[in-house]
Amino acid sequence: MGTEIEIYVGRTAVPDANYMGWQNCTDHVFYEADFFRRPRNSTHKVVRDVSDQYYIEPPETYRYFLAPAEVVRKRLMIQGYTPEFCAHSWEVSRLHQVETYQKFARGEDSQISADLALMASTSLSDWLELVRRQEKASPDKVITGRHQPWHIMSLLGAPNDVLVQLALLSDAFPSSQVWMDCSFLYDDDDDPRTPHQIAEEGAAEFADFPEGKIIVLTEGKSDTRIITAALKAFYPEYADAYQFIDFEEFRIEGGASVLARMVKILSGARIQNRLLALFDNDAAGAEAIQSLSRIRFPRNVRLMMLPNTKLARSYPTLGPSGRLRMDVNGSAAPIELFLGRSSLITPEGTLRPIRWSQWKDNVERYQGVVDDKDAICSAFLASLEAGSSPSTLRRSFPEMNLLLQSIFRAFEDNTPPLI
Structure with a gap:
């Protein structure tokens, strides 16, 4: 035959x-x-x-x-x-x-x-x-x-x-x-x-270069809503390359530990799409990534914390020692710290502070949260709807631009096999 x-x-x-x-x-x-x-x-x-x-x-x-x-x-x-x-x-x-x-x-x-x-x-x-x-x-x-x-x-x-x-x-x-x-x-x-x-x-020969959209997993619906909106506004020409988990439609709970479980489950199911698990740059995110450190994930799965930023190196915090400026990269730099100074400024003209909350034994650092998250997100989304050009937005919000560039680079080494 x-x-x-x-x-x-x-x-x-x-x-x-x-x-x-x-x-x-x-x-x-x-x-x-x-x-x-x-x-x-x-x-x-x-x-x-x-x-x-x-x-x-x-x-x-x-x-x-x-x-x-x-x-x-x-x-x-x-x-x-x-x-x-x-x-x-x-x-x-x-x-x-x-x-x-x-x-x-x-x-x-x-x-x-x-x-x-x-x-x-x-x-x-x-x-x-x-x-x-x-x-x-x-x-x-x-x-x-x-x-x-x-x-x-x-x-x-x-x-x-x-x-x-x-x-x-x-x-x-x-x-x-x-x-x-x-x-x-x-x-x-x-x-x-x-x-x-x-x-x-x-299939194993080509498994390192899966087809389809890159699925981005975040810690919750706010992260997904913000990154999706920013991607479409900053880089509309690349937005369709990514797909995000719909937290709201399916009422999925959020958090760093939930994201860690989610990426393990999807990896165990041998999902063929590329998966990017994006953790906040804080103590909870670091702890979650540490919990995954002994797992050998396939090459189509990447774990990434939000990148360090210049803004977070000297940011106002509130704790037992009062108000101090500190480097909060790795301990209290969630998605809100990527939404620009204009979104983080209070009506009084100061940056909304990070408040220290709980100690994370596994990574030996305090977890911090930023005040008025909803107000920060609303201000950022309103800026996107103002109609500025993508190039203007990239200049106005350098932290978000850095984050999107990091997402773009996540699979740059994932080259296809030679045929």
């Missing part, structure tokens, strides 16, 4: 299987236990009978997937391919086919007109029976030809989803075997790997 993917239900080929990709077959259709490596004389008969004709000289050993159609159908059901969904997909495709091909009709006696008339009056149950009848009429042949299930007028190739096509054929032939010749995957007859192992090795 050729190098194109071909999946069969009995002797009937799934029309668009090649568009699926063989790796997806190992994810959705066939499992490790479905793989066979057998000498030709002990290969399953349906595989040997169909495949032999495609080789000038049939191979001595066949490697292939094979599973009962009823088992494959259940696997598809688990993934959402219910009878109702597949019937709806087939019906939508039928109506679309009729509408599309009516323009090719050349008169009442044309073949297209006859096919369209049949298509317009055929139900799914009628069609399934026609498919069964066709295979029964050709017991010694691979089903081919103009009126077979994958023909453009047949209605099987119409649903765009390959798994719908496979589900429909599995419904038509529930007692058949679903199979795929895997010989094209092997250059070496002695290669002991299964297709799943080959797929995993290939």
Whole structure:
């Protein structure tokens, strides 16, 4: 057989299987236990009978997937391919086919007109029976030809989803075997790997460069709202590269310890997107990152504290010793300290102070919080809505610009593999 993917239900080929990709077959259709490596004389008969004709000289050993159609159908059901969904997909495709091909009709006696008339009056149950009848009429042949299930007028190739096509054929032939010749995957007859192992090795090669948007995890809804708004205002051309957790819609609690748990859970689930966990530059954030220090995260996961800033090196604080200016980087520099001096100034013209709250034993420093967080956030968001240009905003809010630049650099070393 050729190098194109071909999946069969009995002797009937799934029309668009090649568009699926063989790796997806190992994810959705066939499992490790479905793989066979057998000498030709002990290969399953349906595989040997169909495949032999495609080789000038049939191979001595066949490697292939094979599973009962009823088992494959259940696997598809688990993934959402219910009878109702597949019937709806087939019906939508039928109506679309009729509408599309009516323009090719050349008169009442044309073949297209006859096919369209049949298509317009055929139900799914009628069609399934026609498919069964066709295979029964050709017991010694691979089903081919103009009126077979994958023909453009047949209605099987119409649903765009390959798994719908496979589900429909599995419904038509529930007692058949679903199979795929895997010989094209092997250059070496002695290669002991299964297709799943080959797929995993290939996935591992590209795992360091995942596709899709970068998911940014923050400590809470305020951080997400602020960074999202700033990204769109400061760098609108890059905003769509990032996706943020929706704390408000799903009522997710916030905090540094919650963020630490979240990044562990998502990493454990092997999320393929790049994940950036962004902790506040305070004692709680440092403690949370320290709690993760012994975990070996995959390369698509990065932990980052908000960067140190010049503003935070000498910032007013309130504590048992009274009002002092201190370096609060690492102990009390949350997102609010990145919203600019104009947002942090009180009506009296002074910076809103940091108040020391609790001692963090694990990192041996006090945690501090800034006064009037809501007022600071509101002032910053109002500045963004004032209509200033991105370049003006970047100059006016250097701390936020530094933060966004740090986010941009988080995966700069995550270069793709050479192909």
